[in-house]
Amino acid sequence: MASCGIRVGPQESEMLDKTYNPSEIEPRLYEGWERAGAFAADPGSNARPFTIMIPPPNVTGSLHMGHALTFTVQDTLIRWRRMQGRDALWQPGSDHAGIATQMVVERLLAEQGVDRRDLGRAKFVERVWQWKDESGGTITRQLRRLGASLDWPRERFTMDEGLSAAVRRVFVTLYRQGLIYRDKRLVNWDPKLQTAISDLEVENLEVKGSLWHIRYPIAGAPGRSITVATTRPETMLGDTAVAVHPEDARYRDLIGRQVVLPLVGRLLPIVGDEYSDPEKGTGAVKITPAHDFNDFEVGRRHALPMPSILDRQARVTLAEIADSLAPVEGVADPDFVRSLEGLDRADARRAIVAELERLGLLEKVEPHTHQVPHGDRGGVPIEPLLTVQWYCNAEVLAKPAIEAVETGRTVFVPKQWENTFFAWMRDIQPWCISRQLWWGHQIPCWYGPDGREFVAESEAEAQAAARAQYGSDAALTQDEDVLDTWFSSGLWPFSTLGWPEQTPELGRYYPGDVLVTGFDIIFFWVARMMMQGIHFMGDVPFRHVYIHGLVRDERGQKMSKSKGNIIDPLELIDKYGADALRFTICALTGPGRDVKLGAARVENYRRFVTKLWNAARFCEMNDIRPDPSFDPSQATLPLTRWILDAANRAVTEATAALEAFRFDEYAAACYRFTWDTFCDWFVEFAKPALGEAEVRQTAAHVLGIILRLLHPAMPFVTEELWDRFGYGAEYSLIRTPWPEPVAVPDAAAAREELDWVVKLISEVRSVRTEMNVPPGTLTPILLRDAAPATLARGQRWMEPVRRLARISSLEALAGDMPKGSAQVVLDEATVVLPLAEVIDLASERVRLTRERDKAAGEARKIAQKLDNADFVRRAPEEVVEENRDRLATAQADIARFEAALARIG
C-alpha cells in the first residue's frame, strides 16, 4: 500500500499531452476493452441482469446518423447499468434484410452482366452469403468506432442456423395453431421487385395526375350512358361492374341495368353499393375487383368476377378476359384490346385513353393531384394484385400484446407512443408474411404431387408426414417463397438467446429491460416482437420501449441523399472524436423530439471534452492524484465540504435523469457541474490552498466522480484519464462502480459560506466592469454594516477573492465612506468600492438608481400579491411565507440602495 496518494504507474513519467487527441486514443482503448472482455455479459454471475437487444442493423448497412443516435443512447444506458453493477448484456447482431440485400447483390451481378434468374436460386443464394462474408461487416466495425460496448462474441445474424431453426419452429407452431394460413386476396405488389410487400412497406406519394371521365353506354338504351371518373383508365379492362350509391337520385333507376364496357364489349351490371360516394367524381364508380382494394370488397359483396388484367410485372395480360371480348360498333374493338397484350401499364394507359378519345367516349380530363402508393424499396407504384400468399392472423396475436401495454407490463417512453401502438394494434390487418424473393428464410412448407401442404421443421419431417399420407415416398417440392424479414426479427429478443433450446441465457436475459428505437419502427418491429414474444415466451420481450426522434440536419430538414444534407457520423468522429459526437447526441436527445444536428454542434461539445482534459491537466500539474485512503465523509474544510456536497447533487441529478431516460438532463447536469462548479469555482478557490492535502485529495476524488458520471456518454476520454491518473487499472473505468452520494459533514454551512463568497466575487466583478475599472487595477473593498462573522468570512477567502475579483484588501468601513465609491448591496451588508480615480459619479447614480428601481419593482409586485386577501387565505402557507421573506429582502435592499444613493449625494 503506497504511503501517499501518488501511484507509480507505467505512465507516470508521461504527462498528459497539451491537447487531447481522440483519433489516436480511441481505437487503442476500444481494443483494450474488447481484449479484456469488458463488454461481456456473465450468465454465471449473481448480479442482476440488464439487457438491451440491439435493433439489428441491416447487414447491407453502414453507420448513419440515425444509428449514431440510437446506438449512443443504448451504449450510454448499458455502460451506466454496467457501472451500477448489473450483469449487462447488449446483444449484437445484424439482420439479413431480405429485399435490401437481394437488391445489393443483384446490382453487383448486373454490373457483371449477370441476371439472378440465369444463375438459379441455389447459386444466387450462395453469392449472397459470399457477399455477406466479404462485405457484411461494415456496420459492426463502425459500431466499434462509436464506442459501442456490445458483447461481440455473442453476435448473431438472423439467417444463422440457430435463428433459422427458431423461425421454422415458430412458423410450424403458428401453422398448427391455425394462426398461419394461405389465402388468395389482394396484396400490395411491387412490380419492380416482383414480390408482395406489407402495408407498412408502402409509402404514399403525391402525384400530379389526371382524372379521366369515361362514358359507359347503357346496354339496350341507345344514346344513354353513365360516366365514371377514374385515375387509372388502364384497369378498365378488368372492370366487372359500375357502382352507384343506392340513394343517389341521379342513378337510382339504373341499378340492375347493364352497361357496355368500352373497348372490351363486355356487359357489366350497375350495382347499388354504399361504397360509391355521390360527392366524388361523377358519383358512379367503375369496379375493378382484381386491382383495387375497395373494389375487391365491392366485388365480394356482389359476387362479381375478378379477372386480373395485369401480370406480375404490371404488363397487360388478357388471359382472364379473352373470352369476354366482343365487338360493339363505335364502342368496343377486340383487335384493339388484343394489341395491348404485354404493354406496360403506363403505355397501356396512353393507348387506352387515345382510343377512348378516338371513339368519343372520353368526356373530359381534369388535372388531379392524388396520393399514389409506392414501394418504399423499389420506388415504383404498387399494383394491387390477386395472389395466393401466406398470412399470419395478427389479430389473435395482438390481443395479449395490447393488454400487456394496457396493464403496464411494457411501458413506452414517452408514454404518448402507446396511443400509436394501440391504434395500429386494435385495427391490425392480416399480416402477409410471404415474399417472392430468394434471400431469406424459405417457407418450411412442402407440397405433395397433389398439392397437399406439409408444413414441417425439416424436409425429412415433411417427407415422413407425406409418407403417412400417401403410404409411400412422394416427390415433395418446397414452397418457393421466403418469409418477411420482420417475421424473423420479431423473434430477435429470444432467438438470439438460443430459443427453442432452453439455454441459461434464455432464462436470464429474457425479458429485456429496454428496447431503444425510433417511432418509425413501432409497427414493423416493436409490435411484432410483442406479439411473438408473448406468444412463444409467455412474457413481454422488454419492460420499457424508449422511443427517440429522428436525426435531422441543422435546419430541421430530414437527411436525404437527394437533398445532399447527409452528415456522416464517421466524419464527425474523425474530426471531433466519438466522445464529442456522443455527448452532443445525449445533450440534444430530449423526450419525443427530433434531434437537429450539425457539425457546429459537435464542434461545440468537443470544447467540453477539451475542458475536461485541461482540468485533468491542471490536476496532474498540481500533484492531484487519487488517494484510496481519502474519506470524503471526514472532510473538514468548507471548500472541500462544499464541492463534495455539490458533487452529491450532480450524482443524484445525473442518476435520476438516466433513470428517466432524460439524456439531455443527464448531459446538462454533468456539463454544469464539471464546467461551472468544478472548473470555474472550485479549481479557482483551490489554487491558493493546494498545499493542503485535503484539498488535493478532494480535487482528485471529485475528478474521479466526474469521470465516472461522464463515462457512459464519453467513454474514451474518461477511461483514458482514469487510467492515466491511476484511479484504477487500465481499462477499468468501464466496470468501476457508479458514484453514489456520501454524507458530507455540515454541508449546509459550507454551502452558505461558499455561496456568499461566489456572490461577493460576482457582484464586485459586475460593478468593476460597469464602472470601467481597468482590469489591471486592484481595488480595496470595505464592508459597511457587516456582522463580525461576515467580515471574518470575507477575510478567510481573501486569497481567491483577491485574484478573482481583483481586490487588494477587505476591511470593515470605519467612519465615512471615501469620496467616489461604488456600492454593492450584499445580504445585510453593503460592499463599498473606493474608486475615486475611476468612478463617474453620474453613472454610479444611474446604476444605483436602476438597482433600486429593480428592487422596488420586485417589492411592488410581491406587495400587491400579499395585499390580495384571497392569496393569503388560499395559497399554501409556505408560498405566502416565501413571498413575505422576499418582500422583506426587497425592502431591505431598497433601503440600502437609497442609503447608498444618499451617500454619494
Added chain:
RNA sequence: GGGCGGUUAGCUCAGCGGUAGAGCGUCUCGUUUACACCGAGAGGGCCGGCGGUUCGAAUCCGUCACCGCCCACCA
C-alpha cells in the same frame, strides 16, 4: 377525414400551476502560470392569438392560426 406533436431570447431547446432559464450566437473587456477549444461582464423575451378555470397560468381547459408527423382516403 381521424389522431399525435410543436409554437418560450437572434438560433437550438429546457421549464409544464407559485421570483422566465440554458447552450450557442451578439456586444464590451481581458495574454491572472489547466484551458483563447479560455476567462469576466453585458444586452436580449406581452412564453403564437383569443377566451376560460384559479388567490395565482409559459404551465391546466376550450378555441383559432400556422408548422411537422402518423393513420385512413387511392373515382
